[in-house]
Amino acid sequence: MHAPVELADIAADVLARIRDRAPRVHCITNTVAQNYTANMLLAAGAVPSMTIAPEEIVSFVGGADAFLVNLGTFDEERRSAINVALGAVQTARMPWVLDPVFIERSPGRAQFARDLLAREPTAVRLNAAEFASLFGGDAADEAASRVAKACGTVVALTGNADIVTDGARRVTIANGDPLMNLVTGMGCAGSALVCAALAVETDAWLATNAALIALGVAGEVAAQSARGPGRFASWILDALHDLDRVTLRARAKVS
Amino acid sequence: MHAPVELADIAADVLARIRDRAPRVHCITNTVAQNYTANMLLAAGAVPSMTIAPEEIVSFVGGADAFLVNLGTFDEERRSAINVALGAVQTARMPWVLDPVFIERSPGRAQFARDLLAREPTAVRLNAAEFASLFGGDAADEAASRVAKACGTVVALTGNADIVTDGARRVTIANGDPLMNLVTGMGCAGSALVCAALAVETDAWLATNAALIALGVAGEVAAQSARGPGRFASWILDALHDLDRVTLRARAKVS
C-alpha cells in the first residue's frame, strides 16, 4: 500500500503532468454539466471537447487521450454516439470513465449502464444510490472491492468520503467540503478530471486517487474564502488551477 | 389580505421548509438556463433533475415533488416529454409551473403555451410581452386577475414590480435589482424556485409570493457587493442560500 503522503505526492505529479501535456478529454456528458465540466478540465490544464454527433464522434475521439461517458442526458443521439465512440476508444486502448448519473431513477438508464460496464471502463465513478442500482445490495467497502475485481475496473464510490478500489488496493479519501454538493455538475466534472488523470498515469487506481484528492483539496481551499455555493463554484476552479504539492501534502486525508 | 410583514414571514417559512425537506423539482427547461436553474434550486435547498428523454421522463417525474415546463428550447423531444410528463403530474396532483418564454416571438410556441394553459398549471410566470401574446390586450393588474380566475391558476406577472394573483388575492412585489435582467436564465430559475415553494406550501398564491419575494430580496442583497452582472450571477445564489427571516422582514416590499 501507499502511504498517505505518497498518494498526495502522486496527485501533485499527476497534476503537473496534466499541466505539462494538456491531454485532450472527449466528453459525452449531460447538457447541464457541459460548461462546468469544460471549465474544470481547462482549470486543470486539460483540453475538453464535447461533440455528440455520431457522424463526427470518431474523428474527435481519434484525437483524444481519454474519454468520458456520463449518462445525465440520456437521449437517442448520445446513446448512438457512445456506442460508436467506444469502438474507436477500445481499438485505441484509450482510458475511459463511466459516470452512470441518476440510474437509480430510470430502469432504461440502469440497463444501458450495465451494458456499458460489460465493455470494461477503466474506471466507474458513482454514488451510493447509483452503486446500489447497478450492483444491487449495499455500497459497503467490500462490495466495491468485489465489483472492481469482478468487472476489471477501478470503482470510485463517492460520498462524504470517497472509496477508490481496483479490487486489490483500496483507499478512503476524506477530503472535500459540503458546498461541493450544492454546485450542479460537480461530480460530473470530477469524473472528467479522472479522465484527465488517466490520460497521463497508466496505473488507473493511482490516477483516480490523484484526481479525487486534487478535487477534494481544491474544494477545501475554496471553502475557506467562498462560503456560498455561487462563489464556491468559481473559487474551486481557481483553487484547482493553483493547487501545489505543499497544499496537497498538508491537506490530503487518505487512509 | 396578508400584511407585508406576514408575507415576509411566510417567505421565511417556505424557505425553511425547502431547506428542511429538500423537495425534488423536475425541470423541462431550455439548454441556456439548465445549469443556472439547477444551481438556483440547490442554493435554495431543493434537488433538481432535468432529463427530457420521453422514455424515462415518467420515472423521473414519479419521484418529483414539483414540475417545471419552460418553453425556452422548443424542440420535438421536449414537446413530447412535456406531454408525457403532464399525464403523470396530473395523476399525482403534483404542482407544476408554466414559463412560456419568448412566446411573443413565435406563433407555434404561443399555441403550444395555450394548449398547456388548458391543462391548468398551478402557476404561470411570465413577463408583459408573454402575457400579451398569451391573453391579448394589455398586461394590467385587472387583466392578470381576470385571467387567473378564468384559468384557475396563479398568475405571476414579472417586471419592474411583480404582480401575483390567483383572481381573488393580489399582491405587488417591488423587490429585485436591475442586474437581474443582465443574467441569462434568471427568470427561468425564478420559475423553478416557484416550483420548489409549491412543493412545500399548498396555498399556491402564498408559495408563489414566497419564491418571488425571496429571489427579489436575494437580488438586492447581492447587488450591495456585486455591481456587475458576472459577479452578481454568483452572489445572488449565495444571498439566497444565506437568506434569513430578519433580512426578509426588513427588505420585503409588498403591497
Add this chain to the structure above:
Amino acid sequence: MHAPVELADIAADVLARIRDRAPRVHCITNTVAQNYTANMLLAAGAVPSMTIAPEEIVSFVGGADAFLVNLGTFDEERRSAINVALGAVQTARMPWVLDPVFIERSPGRAQFARDLLAREPTAVRLNAAEFASLFGGDAADEAASRVAKACGTVVALTGNADIVTDGARRVTIANGDPLMNLVTGMGCAGSALVCAALAVETDAWLATNAALIALGVAGEVAAQSARGPGRFASWILDALHDLDRVTLRARAKVS
C-alpha cells in the same frame, strides 16, 4: 488607415451604441457556450436569443439585428436551422458571423463550413488551426488578407494577437490575457460580441475591430484582480459591462 487611438474611440462608440440600442442577436451556437454567450451579450447591452428549432427560427431571426452561426455543436437540427435561417438573414441583408469551431477535427464540419463561407458571412472569426483547415496552407497575415478579399468577408484570425482584415485594411490587436484561453466558450462569446457590433456599425471591419478590442481590454482589466480562470470568467463580464472610453484609449494595443 486608422490611428490606434481612433480605433479605441470607435470601440467606445460602438459599445455606446450597443448599450443604447440593445440590438437583438440570434445565436445558433453550441450547447457548451450558450449560457456564457448569452451572458456576454447581456453584459455588453445586447439581447440574446438562442432557439434552434427549424420551425420557429425564421420568426426569431426576423426580429433580430444580427445572426451568429457557431458550429461547436454539429447536430442535424442545428444544420437544418442554419440553412433555413440564412435564407431570412440574407433576404433582410442582416449581418452574420461564422465561427467554425473545431473544423480541423472533423471533415464533415469543415465541408459544412466551406458551404457556409460561400454564402458570404459578414465576418468569419477563427483560430489558426481552423483557418488552416478552411483555407489550407498557413495562417499568415497575407493569407488572411487574400482570403478576406476572395470571399468578400472580414476575417478575424484570433490568437496571441488578433488579425482583422477585409482584404484592403488590416490591423493587429495585441490585447487580452492568457486566462481567456482557460474559460470555455470565450471565443464563441467573442464572436457573438462581433455580431452585436455589426448590428450597430455598418463598416464590418470597424465593427469587428471594436468588438475584439473591447473584449481584449476587458480581459486585461479582469485579470488585474481575478488571477484564476473561475473568477476571471465572471470578472471579464463585469469589466465589459463597465468598459469606458478612457480605459479603451489607455489600453488598446492596435498596430
